[in-house]
Amino acid sequence: MTTGYTPLPETSTSDLVADRLRDAILAGDLKSGDRLIETDLAERFEISRGPVREAIRQLVPEGLVVLRRNRGAVVASPTLDDVLEVYAVRLSLGTVALQQAARVQTVASPQFQGAAKRLELLRNRSIQEDAQLMLEADLAFQDALLSLSQLPRMSALLAQSARDAASFVRMLGVTYDNTDHAALIQRHEVLLDAIRAGSPTAATGAWHQHIRATVEEFTRCYDDPDHTDISQHPLANLVLANTLEKP
Amino acid sequence: MTTGYTPLPETSTSDLVADRLRDAILAGDLKSGDRLIETDLAERFEISRGPVREAIRQLVPEGLVVLRRNRGAVVASPTLDDVLEVYAVRLSLGTVALQQAARVQTVASPQFQGAAKRLELLRNRSIQEDAQLMLEADLAFQDALLSLSQLPRMSALLAQSARDAASFVRMLGVTYDNTDHAALIQRHEVLLDAIRAGSPTAATGAWHQHIRATVEEFTRCYDDPDHTDISQHPLANLVLANTLEKP
DNA sequence: TGAATGTCGATTGTTAACAATCTGGCACTC
DNA sequence: GAGTGCCAGATTGTTAACAATCGACATTCA
Numbered sequence: 001m002t003t004g005y006t007p008l009p010e011t012s013t014s015d016l017v018a019d020r021l022r023d024a025i026l027a028g029d030l031k032s033g034d035r036l037i038e039t040d041l042a043e044r045f046e047i048s049r050g051p052v053r054e055a056i057r058q059l060v061p062e063g064l065v066v067l068r069r070n071r072g073a074v075v076a077s078p079t080l081d082d083v084l085e086v087y088a089v090r091l092s093l094g095t096v097a098l099q100q101a102a103r104v105q106t107v108a109s110p111q112f113q114g115a116a117k118r119l120e121l122l123r124n125r126s127i128q129e130d131a132q133l134m135l136e137a138d139l140a141f142q143d144a145l146l147s148l149s150q151l152p153r154m155s156a157l158l159a160q161s162a163r164d165a166a167s168f169v170r171m172l173g174v175t176y177d178n179t180d181h182a183a184l185i186q187r188h189e190v191l192l193d194a195i196r197a198g199s200p201t202a203a204t205g206a207w208h209q210h211i212r213a214t215v216e217e218f219t220r221c222y223d224d225p226d227h228t229d230i231s232q233h234p235l236a237n238l239v240l241a242n243t244l245e246k247p
Numbered sequence: 248m249t250t251g252y253t254p255l256p257e258t259s260t261s262d263l264v265a266d267r268l269r270d271a272i273l274a275g276d277l278k279s280g281d282r283l284i285e286t287d288l289a290e291r292f293e294i295s296r297g298p299v300r301e302a303i304r305q306l307v308p309e310g311l312v313v314l315r316r317n318r319g320a321v322v323a324s325p326t327l328d329d330v331l332e333v334y335a336v337r338l339s340l341g342t343v344a345l346q347q348a349a350r351v352q353t354v355a356s357p358q359f360q361g362a363a364k365r366l367e368l369l370r371n372r373s374i375q376e377d378a379q380l381m382l383e384a385d386l387a388f389q390d391a392l393l394s395l396s397q398l399p400r401m402s403a404l405l406a407q408s409a410r411d412a413a414s415f416v417r418m419l420g421v422t423y424d425n426t427d428h429a430a431l432i433q434r435h436e437v438l439l440d441a442i443r444a445g446s447p448t449a450a451t452g453a454w455h456q457h458i459r460a461t462v463e464e465f466t467r468c469y470d471d472p473d474h475t476d477i478s479q480h481p482l483a484n485l486v487l488a489n490t491l492e493k494p
Numbered sequence: 495t496g497a498a499t500g501t502c503g504a505t506t507g508t509t510a511a512c513a514a515t516c517t518g519g520c521a522c523t524c
Numbered sequence: 525g526a527g528t529g530c531c532a533g534a535t536t537g538t539t540a541a542c543a544a545t546c547g548a549c550a551t552t553c554a
Contacts, residue, residue, distance in 0.1 A: 013537080013538080047538080048539045051538070070546060
């Protein structure tokens with residue numbers, strides 16, 4: 001009895017509520033600026049205000065919610081800068097994580113098999129038809145991949161930033177429907193192959209390409225309210241300028 | 248009546264409690280494995296359990312406290328790996344932040360002056376005599392310096408990781424008394440000079456040197472309970488191998 | 495008219511009591 | 525003697541009521 005038993009899910013009420021709120025934001029049911037009123041949510045979930053309060057507090061360090069003392073919580077209003085900054089963080093940390101993953105990972109390990117399996121899921125047609133499921137599967141793969149580094153703190157930060165990026169992009173009005181699934185899956189395959197080959201340089205190169213493509217896809221779909229030229233944006237350049245090693 | 252009035256501190260009770268707990272951990276009054284019992288703390292602070300609960304919850308994402316459902320909170324027990332990983336994060340993110348800081352920062356700006364002023368504080372003899380004050384001043388300078396990047400999310404992560412590193416080092420039994428103040432201040436001066444000169448390469452180089460020196464100083468003072476050879480430690484190598492561009 | 499002030503409803507902050515769960519010890523069984 | 529079941533105390537999880545605060549509107553007074 002040593003295999004196959006995962007720990008029981010220790011999810012408290014407030015964790016469940018936090019999950020629901022996160023999902024609602026990611027699905028677009030809660031939009032930037034919407035107020036989160038403890039009493040309302042408590043009634044809706046048929047619980048008391050305590051757990052609701054805790055759930056809201058959880059979302060603050062995640063950047064999804066802004067709290068103002070005595071004035072309650074509202075769904076955050078991320079800006080273009082926020083999105084690009086999150087990608088800059090991912091670019092930076094992911095480079096280290098994948099480098100390490102390529103070094104330490106053995107292809108036969110269950111973790112690697114897990115990552116490969118999640119990529120397989122992404123190829124599934126029925127998943128590709130549901131943007132929400134597709135997004136979840138995408139996040140799950142990236143999380144598994146970056147966890148191969150066996151750097152738990154860094155992986156946690158990367159998982160967090162992946163969710164942040166997805167949420168922020170959604171809050172800025174860009175939906176996952178716009179993504180080119182084939183290209184996304186291809187990039188993921190390149191990443192996994194690099195790890196499989198145990199090549200740190202290939203892995204980081206593939207990662208840079210992935211981030212660059214993701215940011216470019218986002219900037220194409222995002223219609224800036226100030227209609228500034230994104231190619232001139234300093235943060236966009238920060239990300240893009242760093243995505244390729246100088247030759 | 249427009250000058251000299253800063254906004255009133257909007258610190259809630261739970262924030263105050265969280266600060267006190269954080270300080271207690273950093274000062275060594277709370278050690279790894281110590282239980283944080285809501286009732287006890289509530290009595291000690293002469294408040295009810297609610298705010299205490301919230302304070303404890305705040306410390307969880309910071310990595311200072313571990314929560315197990317229905318079994319309460321205990322002060323975290325970071326390992327050598329945790330410390331080194333935090334420094335790997337700092338190395339990675341700080342490189343980007345300082346690069347950006349060197350690019351965007353004008354020496355005359357109040358932010359730059361603020362950073363310079365904090366470095367000045369560090370030189371103060373009376374501060375150098377109190378390890379706790381010295382640590383605070385050190386953190387304040389690094390925070391100010393990295394904030395020059397005008398990348399708020401990245402700066403927040405860096406500030407967080409700086410506090411994490413300090414706490415973890417303390418929890419592993421290494422105190423700030425062991426640090427070489429003169430060398431520390433010198434490294435900070437080099438960093439500030441690089442920003443002043445507006446040189447991204449000088450700034451990132453100085454940052455790498457700083458992290459390397461910090462990690463080396465820590466590993467010297469830390470007597471590993473497993474007395475493994477730290478120079479053989481994979482994570483230490485991850486940090487140290489990345490601290491200098493290959494020639 | 496319009497700026498300053500008072501009041502009210504909505505909402506959060508805090509408290510204290512109650513319910514659920516875990517830990518450790520002890521008796522009991524086999 | 526190893527394992528199981530059960531109980532009591534300690535501690536967390538949840539609830540509902542009370543207090544404090546904020547924003548908006550009404551009111552006052554120049």
